[in-house]
Amino acid sequence: MIRSRLGIMMFLQFFIWGGWFVTLGTFMANNLEATGGEIGMAFSTQSWGAIIAPFIIGLIADRYFNAERILGVLHLAGAVLMFGLYTSTDFSTFYPLVLAYMVLYMPTLALVNSVSFRQMEDPGREFARIRVWGTIGWIVAGLMISFVFSWDSTAAIEAGLLRYTFLMCAIASLALGLYSFTLPATPPVAGGGGLREMLGLDALTLLKDRNYAVFFMASVLICIPLAFYYQNANPFLAEIGVENPTGKMTLGQISEVLFMLLLPVFIQRFGIKITLLIGMLAWAVRYVLFAFGNADDGIILLLIGIALHGVCYDFFFVSGQIYTDQRAGERFKSAAQGMITLATYGVGMLIGFWVAGQITERFVMADGHDWQGIWLFPACFALGVLVLFAFMFRGKR
Structure with a gap:
């Protein structure tokens, strides 16, 4: 019940x-x-x-x-x-x-x-x-x-x-x-979580670890490509004439559920670094598919790009939460999750939506938008973050 x-x-x-x-x-x-x-x-x-x-x-x-x-x-x-x-x-x-x-x-x-x-x-x-x-x-x-x-x-x-x-x-x-x-009834816990813990300030010591600092930086940067999807995917599909764009975008949530089930297998089999890299690569691939897809013979490219949302989100953001939990230990678990959430959905996405707005406005045309130019920007950006992460992060299996 x-x-x-x-x-x-x-x-x-x-x-x-x-x-x-x-x-x-x-x-x-x-x-x-x-x-x-x-x-x-x-x-x-x-x-x-x-x-x-x-x-x-x-x-x-x-x-x-x-x-x-x-x-x-x-x-x-x-x-x-x-x-x-x-x-x-x-x-x-x-x-x-x-x-x-x-x-x-x-x-x-x-x-x-x-x-x-x-x-x-x-x-x-x-x-x-x-x-x-x-x-x-x-x-x-x-x-x-x-x-x-x-x-x-x-x-x-x-x-x-x-x-x-x-x-x-x-x-x-x-x-x-x-x-x-x-x-x-869910009464307040005695003492509460505390603002310092909610903001994750107690977990700032994690950034002294080189690998976690690299992951933290990549998490903020990858939010820029993420913002492009949230902000532009539906207008893009509607503008180029895709029928029922909002319904088709639910493929992303369906794939999110499916890939969530596969995530533990990937982490155990390949380790956290490879899993994170797969997530970042998926962002670049999906935007290339968006750049070259269309509402007619290229619709399959768009549908694959939408369906990649499960890989994009689960393999980077969810696995990143797992990695954060592992690195934090018992003392800083809640604070660490607060810190990474504030950094990504707060600061990272704030920057990302601003960048997405500026790029979208730059590619406005008389009859709509130059969507290929718009989508290639986050594709290249995600690929750049992937390369930096691959060389700088030295996580163990």
């Missing part, structure tokens, strides 16, 4: 995120007439949320309130802001709302984990079976947008129907906000 209730929570949590974030760039470009730089600003609100989230969790949630109650309050407030995004008609009113929303949403990612962990006897074995419902929620949101409502078809985008994704997510956020108050 508890597992089912937590599964519903996870489903709604990631249904909300996947229901508007994937198509954000397409909506802004076509309905708000936003520039590449402005779209980059909107996507970077995720990073600002990731940077601010530890202050909300470390200073408020962990000390004074039940996790499920603050989760409910944040999602109810998020429903109001999401409805505001649905009614926005220009960037000047849209941006403050999306910034406020992400500042409230990003802390909920840690809160749903806290609620889940506190109800489990063996989180190591049980959590994956709960968390997978979040990925399913993201997939269902994309399939609904493309195959149920067809909001991302060319005609629908021109008619402004993509705006309804925000209304759909406002309803889901309202539902999760109310549902959160029915979840098992």
